[in-house]
Amino acid sequence: MLVIGIAGGSGSGKTTVVRAITETLKGESVVTIPLDSYYKDSSDLTDEEKRNHNFDHPDAIDWELICQQLSELKAGKSIEQPIYSYISCSRSKTETVHVDPADVIIIEGILVFTCPELRDQMDIKIFVDADDDDRLMRVMTRDIVERGKDVRWVIERYSKTVKPMYLQFIEPSKRYADIIIPQGGHNKVAIDVINNTIRKELRAQK
Numbered sequence: 001m002l003v004i005g006i007a008g009g010s011g012s013g014k015t016t017v018v019r020a021i022t023e024t025l026k027g028e029s030v031v032t033i034p035l036d037s038y039y040k041d042s043s044d045l046t047d048e049e050k051r052n053h054n055f056d057h058p059d060a061i062d063w064e065l066i067c068q069q070l071s072e073l074k075a076g077k078s079i080e081q082p083i084y085s086y087i088s089c090s091r092s093k094t095e096t097v098h099v100d101p102a103d104v105i106i107i108e109g110i111l112v113f114t115c116p117e118l119r120d121q122m123d124i125k126i127f128v129d130a131d132d133d134d135r136l137m138r139v140m141t142r143d144i145v146e147r148g149k150d151v152r153w154v155i156e157r158y159s160k161t162v163k164p165m166y167l168q169f170i171e172p173s174k175r176y177a178d179i180i181i182p183q184g185g186h187n188k189v190a191i192d193v194i195n196n197t198i199r200k201e202l203r204a205q206k
Contacts, residue, residue: 001073001074001101001102001103001104001105001205002103002104002105002123002124002198002201002202002205003070003074003104003105003107003121003122003123003124004021004104004105004106004107004122004123004124004125004126004198005106005107005108005112005113005118005119005122005124005125005126006018006106006107006108006109006112006126006127006128007108007109007110007111007112007113007125007126007127007128007170007173007174007177008110008127008128008129008130008170008174008181008184009110009130009135009162009166009170009171010056010110010135010138010139010162010166011130011134011135011136011137011138011139011142012128012129012130012135012138012184013128013130013138013181013184013186014108014109014110014128015108016184016186017126017128017181017184017191017194018032018106018108020191020195021106021191021194021195021198022106024195025103025104025195025198025199028102028103028104028202029102029103029104030102030103030104030105030106031073031099031100031101031102031104031105031106032105032106032108033066033069033070033081033099033105033106033107033108034108034109035061035066035107035108035109035110035111035112036084036086036109037081037082037083037084037097038061038062038063038065038066038082038084039055039060039061039062039084039089039091040060040061040062040091041084041089041090041091042089042090043088043089043090043091045089051153053089054161054165055086055161056110056111056161056162056165056166056169056170057165057169058111058114058115058169061111061115062082063115063117063118065082066107066118067115067117067118067121069081069099070105070107070118070121071121073099073101073102073105074101074105074121076101077101078098078099078100078101079098079099080096080097080098080099081096081097081098081099082096082097083095083096083097103202104198104202107122110166110170111169111170111173113125113127113173113174113176113177114169114170114173119176123201124178124179124194124197124198124201125176125177125178125179126177126178126179126180126181126194127173127174127177127179127180127181128181128184129174129180129181129182129183129184130182130183130184132163134184136158139154139158139162140154140155140158143157179193179194179197181194
């Protein structure tokens with residue numbers, strides 16, 4: 001089993017990198033664990049508090065649960081991954097996603113390198129880098145289309161939360177990366193290097 005961590009700022013292209021890796025690993029079982037699923041339940045907050053909720057601070061993540069569940073997968077056990085809603089800021093109390101162990105486990109999220117215990121369980125750590133302007137455009141598109149936010153809210157959140165947290169926590173965490181991908185998920189050369197590295201590691205384990 002190979003555990004790959006993929007970090008980077010919001011809108012950097014992490015999902016594109018995950019997709020590229022997954023598509024080239026045909027014949028191997030691959031599971032992606034999104035860090036977003038492990039936000040702490042905040043359904044008790046008022047509407048105003050939810051509006052100002054900081055999703056980009058490490059304290060927002062249930063690190064104990066994700067570390068425990070990754071350990072269980074590495075031990076060959078299945079897990080019930082939580083489901084989190086950005087709309088209600090709540091974790092589902094009735095539904096989960098059943099996840100079985102796999103040849104390759106990808107842990108993906110903006111803050112995955114900020115937790116030492118989680119980092120220590122990774123075999124390969126990848127940081128996806130991208131220009132601030134490109135990331136802002138992608139964040140705006142995602143939050144407006146997928147999360148029902150308005151432009152004013154997105155820009156305000158980016159300036160007050162996303163950018164400061166990126167500078168304080170996410171950008172410094174790339175020092176833990178084994179591989180840094182510039183130009184986001186569109187760097188084909190870097191993707192090819194990563195895929196060759198993954199295949200080599202998998203062959204060495206067999």
